[in-house]
Amino acid sequence: MDALGSYPINFSTGRVPISTSGDESKNRPIRRNRMVQAAAEWLKRRSTVAKIAIAAAATVLALVTLKVTVKDHNYFFIAGAVIHAAGLLILAYKLTTHKTCSGLSSKSQELTALFLIVKLVSGTILRIDFYSILEFITLISTVWVIYMIRFKLKNTYVKSLDNFHLYYVVVPCMVLSIFIFPHAPYNRFIRVLWAFGVYLESLSVLPQLRLMQNAKTIEPFTAHYVFALGISRFLAFAYWVIQVYDSRGQYFLLVGNGYFWFMAAFIAEMIQSFILADFCYYYIKSMVKGQLRMPV
Numbered sequence: 001m002d003a004l005g006s007y008p009i010n011f012s013t014g015r016v017p018i019s020t021s022g023d024e025s026k027n028r029p030i031r032r033n034r035m036v037q038a039a040a041e042w043l044k045r046r047s048t049v050a051k052i053a054i055a056a057a058a059t060v061l062a063l064v065t066l067k068v069t070v071k072d073h074n075y076f077f078i079a080g081a082v083i084h085a086a087g088l089l090i091l092a093y094k095l096t097t098h099k100t101c102s103g104l105s106s107k108s109q110e111l112t113a114l115f116l117i118v119k120l121v122s123g124t125i126l127r128i129d130f131y132s133i134l135e136f137i138t139l140i141s142t143v144w145v146i147y148m149i150r151f152k153l154k155n156t157y158v159k160s161l162d163n164f165h166l167y168y169v170v171v172p173c174m175v176l177s178i179f180i181f182p183h184a185p186y187n188r189f190i191r192v193l194w195a196f197g198v199y200l201e202s203l204s205v206l207p208q209l210r211l212m213q214n215a216k217t218i219e220p221f222t223a224h225y226v227f228a229l230g231i232s233r234f235l236a237f238a239y240w241v242i243q244v245y246d247s248r249g250q251y252f253l254l255v256g257n258g259y260f261w262f263m264a265a266f267i268a269e270m271i272q273s274f275i276l277a278d279f280c281y282y283y284i285k286s287m288v289k290g291q292l293r294m295p296v
Helices: 024-044 048-069 075-097 106-126 130-152 167-179 188-203 206-215 220-246 250-257 261-289
Strands: none
Touching: 048 220, 075 130, 075 220, 106 130, 106 167, 106 188, 106 206, 167 188, 188 261, 206 220, 206 261, 220 261
């Protein structure tokens, strides 16, 4: 960059004015923050319809960018698993440094452990790859988080707030997986098990959101973790959207032949993404304002 590029030039004299306000670089973050806050205020004044249109346009732009820049779309799942693991590292920091599990849902972690076990058991038979290794590491980390909540830090765990009944999720997912599962040259039980894990994953965050609603507040580290989940699930959702686009909607045409798996998997990812989308919106909005306050 030109040495004068960061200073305003007085074109009437051709000279560079001397700054009297100290180091100019220190003012740049302030100006950026003001610009971001101004953009946030502008967005706040828009109507609900306009906000939805802007969100939809941003989503489409993100999907197009991912499609153009990432050649192998299977990397979306790997990136999602890495981001999920990063979210767990944030929880590990909270649990080991702050010695508290307040704001965390043990039941949500238990659902996460369950769907990871199910997908690992069925996935080991279907395929073993780098993604399976990431899932195994995530499972071990999740089990450790559950142990910390239930035993080591149980005095800080508010059980009355974590009151989501797991059978509301487990039973419907189990029933749906019996009827709608992928067609593959493997044992039917394995295919049903895989479908159960996919459905369960799409709803595993519900106990965490319910706990935050009951608490009427959101712990910062918990918010960072849930936001990481939102990014992770968006990448999985992007994979299915791009697959549908590349196939010119052929996956949906299979429904007419009685094959509902692709449609069910796509809807499961879409549900999970929309469940977390509202949270991610308020998370970003609150971070822009410099205060982590979100309506729950």
